[in-house]
Amino acid sequence: MGSDVKQGARFKPLTAAPWAGGVLSLLTSTQALAQSADPHRWQLNMGRGVTTSAQHAYDAHMLALWICVAIGAVVFGAMAVAMFRFRKSRGVTPAQFSHNTTAEIVWTVVPIVILVLMAVPATRKLIALYDTREAAMTVKVTGVQWMWKYEYMGEDVTLTSRLDRESDRLRQSRGTTRAELDAHGHYLLDVDTPLVLPTDTKIRFVVTADDVIHSWWVPAFGWKQDAIPGLINEAWTEILEPGVYRGQCAELCGKDHAFMPIVVRAVPPAEFDAWLAEQKARDVPAIPVPGDPGPADAPPTPGDADTTTQAPSAPAAPAAG
Numbered sequence: 001m002g003s004d005v006k007q008g009a010r011f012k013p014l015t016a017a018p019w020a021g022g023v024l025s026l027l028t029s030t031q032a033l034a035q036s037a038d039p040h041r042w043q044l045n046m047g048r049g050v051t052t053s054a055q056h057a058y059d060a061h062m063l064a065l066w067i068c069v070a071i072g073a074v075v076f077g078a079m080a081v082a083m084f085r086f087r088k089s090r091g092v093t094p095a096q097f098s099h100n101t102t103a104e105i106v107w108t109v110v111p112i113v114i115l116v117l118m119a120v121p122a123t124r125k126l127i128a129l130y131d132t133r134e135a136a137m138t139v140k141v142t143g144v145q146w147m148w149k150y151e152y153m154g155e156d157v158t159l160t161s162r163l164d165r166e167s168d169r170l171r172q173s174r175g176t177t178r179a180e181l182d183a184h185g186h187y188l189l190d191v192d193t194p195l196v197l198p199t200d201t202k203i204r205f206v207v208t209a210d211d212v213i214h215s216w217w218v219p220a221f222g223w224k225q226d227a228i229p230g231l232i233n234e235a236w237t238e239i240l241e242p243g244v245y246r247g248q249c250a251e252l253c254g255k256d257h258a259f260m261p262i263v264v265r266a267v268p269p270a271e272f273d274a275w276l277a278e279q280k281a282r283d284v285p286a287i288p289v290p291g292d293p294g295p296a297d298a299p300p301t302p303g304d305a306d307t308t309t310q311a312p313s314a315p316a317a318p319a320a321g
């Protein structure tokens with residue numbers, strides 16, 4: 001981990017005028033800028049994200065932002081004109097009317113129209129965010145105190161992802177220096193085994209927990225989903241850009257809540273297929289040699305008389321999930 005990290009490369013903060021980077025990203029927001037989970041110094045606007053959902057959220061946010069900017073300009077502009085052009089020192093006498101039906105209709109109807117204009121696309125995006133149908137693959141995410149388990153449904157591949165050893169060592173060592181933390185690069189944001197996902201693929205997530213409530217959150221994906229014991233929550237994502245995206249558990253889940261980060265490595269579909277095949281090959285037991293009794297934890301054959309002599313607590317195959 002670490003060598004293939006590419007995020008942040010396009011968002012180098014400007015050293016001369018740090019705020020200019022944020023202003024620049026705000027002004028150039030219509031460009032196809034993708035942004036990772038990592039915030040950067042003096043960031044002003046929200047990140048654009050790397051998934052369809054995240055970019056929907058970003059678009060809804062930018063629409064609302066520019067409408068607010070326009071309303072602000074009109075309202076404060078009208079106030080400025082009223083205060084300077086119609087001021088008392090210029091001999092202006094105030095009008096004395098107290099009601100104006102036309103004005104009241106206008107200032108009721110115009111906001112309604114603006115709200116509907118914002119609500120229609122926002123609702124469409126919200127419906128799309130929860131539509132997990134027609135996914136190409138499903139990943140089961142299980143929150144455990146304090147790590148994440150990932151299961152590629154139907155593929156027989158399961159990963160356990162926990163805080164990387166170096167972060168764990170640094171956090172527990174009394175002599176850790178600032179220089180050591182800086183040298184790590186992703187202190188407390190790195191794991192031993194990242195979740196690998198294909199880009200340009202609709203991936204459905206089923207999210208649950210083993211013990212207490214956790215929450216799976218990768219900011220660049222644009223959503224977070226609670227992981228609740230006994231409940232299956234759904235979500236989906238379609239990652240548009242290869243890269244490494246980081247997140248954290250977003251639900252206070254016990255003493256090591258801060259130490260169960262999430263790392264997703266998004267790779268092109270062909271590379272993902274190769275990776276998955278490699279994982280499957282690794283997990284498949286070796287071909288049994290004739291005459292070999294086989295692995296000790298093999299399930300007993302039905303009707304095998306020897307099974308009666310086995311202890312009832314004979315090791316079973318590890319349970320899924």
Ligand SMILES: [Cu+2]
Nearest residue numbers: 214215249253
């Ligand atoms: Cu947690």
